[in-house]
Amino acid sequence: GENVEQHPSTLSVQEGDSAVIKCTYSDSASNYFPWYKQELGKGPQLIIDIRSNVGEKKDQRIAVTLNKTAKHFSLHITETQPEDSAVYFCAAMIKAAGNKLTFGGGTRVLVKP
């Protein structure tokens, strides 16, 4: 089955700096890659996603890049703010395989004011 690895597990940045989280996946059939933000005691919230036919997608301060050949994708957060502090999860899905998401281990991001 699919295996998703996520790095780093923790990330501390100064407010205003950029944060980058990287994920690799094992199954080349994966074709949908969402990113979720989870605040303490809450469910994950979809913040951005990318499909396998696209290499990059941006939404304001958040961007995601996908390298299908290398089987890795990354989340970039620019101009970080204290409210960006949370746990971020990447995931991969094979659309033809029941639309099941496989999650990475998560990255705890702390933005220091």
Add this chain to the structure above:
Amino acid sequence: GAVVSQHPSWVICKSGTSVKIECRSLDFQATTMFWYRQFPKQSLMLMATSNEGSKATYEQGVEKDKFLINHASLTLSTLTVTSAHPEDSSFYICSARQNRLNEQFFGPGTRLTVL
């Protein structure tokens, strides 16, 4: 749009009792819903896929007789933890997939504590 609710948000029960958790898609229909379990400081682990009108599909290692899933309508799935034990204490999260789309939208989670 795309709001998923869960009820209750937290529950404390005695060992040996059963607990039912509801997952509702409030503004869209979801043929498929998913149930996850999350232990502290860990990632989400898929327990089962809930399909409206048919039996749920369980992931390897998840006891189907212990975690009963019923997807009675296009907007409601329930997870019943039967004969709960302290090791079942966890954060249970559901998600609903909008029909014909890839996106899954997650509920706020239910924290179960079994004494």
